[in-house]
Amino acid sequence: QIQLEESGGGLVQPGGSLRLSCTGSGSGLSGVAMGWFRQPPGKQREFLGTATSGGDTAVEDFVKDRFTVFRDLARNIVYLQMDELEPEDTAVYFCNARNANYGLDYWGKGTLVIVSS
Numbered sequence: 001q002i003q004l005e006e007s008g009g010g011l012v013q014p015g016g017s018l019r020l021s022c023t024g025s026g027s028g029l030s031g032v033a034m035g036w037f038r039q040p041p042g043k044q045r046e047f048l049g050t051a052t053s054g055g056d057t058a059v060e061d062f063v064k065d066r067f068t069v070f071r072d073l074a075r076n077i078v079y080l081q082m083d084e085l086e087p088e089d090t091a092v093y094f095c096n097a098r099n100a101n102y103g104l105d106y107w108g109k110g111t112l113v114i115v116s117s
Helices: none
Strands: 002-007 010-012 018-026 033-039 046-051 057-059 067-072 077-082 091-099 104-107 111-115
Touching: 002 091, 002 104, 018 033, 018 091, 018 111, 033 067, 033 077, 046 067, 046 077, 046 091, 057 067
Parallel strands: 010 111
Antiparallel strands: 002 018, 018 077, 033 046, 033 091, 046 057, 067 077, 091 104, 091 111
């Protein structure tokens, strides 16, 4: 069983930066991809980016110029660095771990990011 806990959310002004962290615990983390989703108010959850157990990363095109995903494999932490934040980035941000071999997804409880002046 894998547990995920996000941190780092909060209120930030437009144009600012924020770094979210997700710490994983439990067995099996070494073989799963860890990544980030978000759910804006009144909208569906959307995928942002991922970091594999081998260290490869990928970020969706619509945020790749502003967001970066990276992972500390030794500490089982995945980060989401967000720069040039816009009010449209306001959302609950969720950490995800995916075991593709078994089709299993694990989720954190989410952390709220509000971009507002």
